[in-house]
Amino acid sequence: MKALVVRLDGFAEVLLAGPAVRALATRANPVTVLCGPGGAPAARLLPHVDQIVVRDPPGTPEADDEALVRRLRADAYDVALVLDPDGPGPHSAGRLLREARVGRVGACGGPGADDALDTAAALGFRPRPGDDGRLRVLPTPDTAALTGNGPYVVVHPGAAPPDGAWDPDRCAAAVAALADAGHRVVVTGDPAESALTRYVSGNTAVDLGGRTDARRLAGVLRAADVAVTGAPGPAQLAAATGTPVVSLAPPDGPRRPHGVPGVLLEPDRGTARDVTAAVHRLLDERT
Structure with missing residues (x-):
């Protein structure tokens, strides 16, 4: 068939x-x-x-x-x-x-x-026994050469369409706050977002803007402790790798990531402190 x-x-x-x-x-x-x-x-x-x-x-x-x-x-x-x-x-x-x-x-x-x-x-098609219905992707590559060694939080500041993205200044403040709280931060984005990721990374985060295709981004997300993003694609991709998500979503924006723990923050109200608190909440739930 x-x-x-x-x-x-x-x-x-x-x-x-x-x-x-x-x-x-x-x-x-x-x-x-x-x-x-x-x-x-x-x-x-x-x-x-x-x-x-x-x-x-x-x-x-x-x-x-x-x-x-x-x-x-x-x-x-x-x-x-x-x-x-x-x-x-x-x-x-x-x-x-x-x-x-x-x-x-x-x-x-x-x-x-x-x-x-x-x-x-x-239509007569049901999942295999043991399939929990969560999102999945094929095996991902080892991306330690990109991210460096040790735990980290991913921040993906861009979005498609761009007007769904979180404010760059707020994203930069969130990256700084996460770093101040002791987290290593990796910032991701596509080639068109390289200027944005460079700005958001500042002098504290690993800037991977323009350096990952979809498969490598999946690898970066799989190894992350938490992903922070307002973009539906990276949010669902993080979910497909099993990584919890802080979703900076407008009320009519991306749906909550499927099948993983998540926190939804409205981008016009969330602050750097809110993002850090949400990351800590998800990390506490994993322990």
Whole structure:
């Protein structure tokens, strides 16, 4: 049986599809993930993903839904799980799958990993015995050469979109406060955020801005004591590695990281002292 998982939004959302992917893989082979360009790096980290198909956003020069339909039809999928469907319209995932003649389609309107698992179960796919439904990623590399030796807290100050990021001055103050409290701090970010990570790191933190791809970032997060971030992708990636998260989330921002201890702080109210207290609370819970 050939299965297709459709998740066309971002990095965090594709990570949240991971438990459902594992459920489909109990009976289906291969399992393909159809995602957007931003979700593809996350799909490459998921266990039991055999193939990734990237759909360029409709309206972009690269978009070619007709070619995509031909490819999906040729692959002859027996079942598809559509997560967070985008509703009716000429560019909807449902239309693509109908034109691709997929045998059975289950659609999940909820945003979370548990919603996706429930929809997979309705299609007849349940997790393996002992699978706790948490997020997981493939084995990560040893990143000690990047972070240095010894325990540390990760601070990821950026966010996508940028207006969801925490204020840089507050992030820099949080890094300084964590360092004053005796923590080694590692600051992460993508290449476009290098100036931000350099500023936030100051003279106290290890600056890894622009030095990690998704797999190396997963390794950095796995080895961390706690991750502090307002970005949904790194927050869910930390959760997938089992690391607790202090989430600097606006009220309508990223969901709480799935399956790990976490503290939610509103970015317009949280202070450096609040961040440090939240980190200590999560560390106390681990001991």
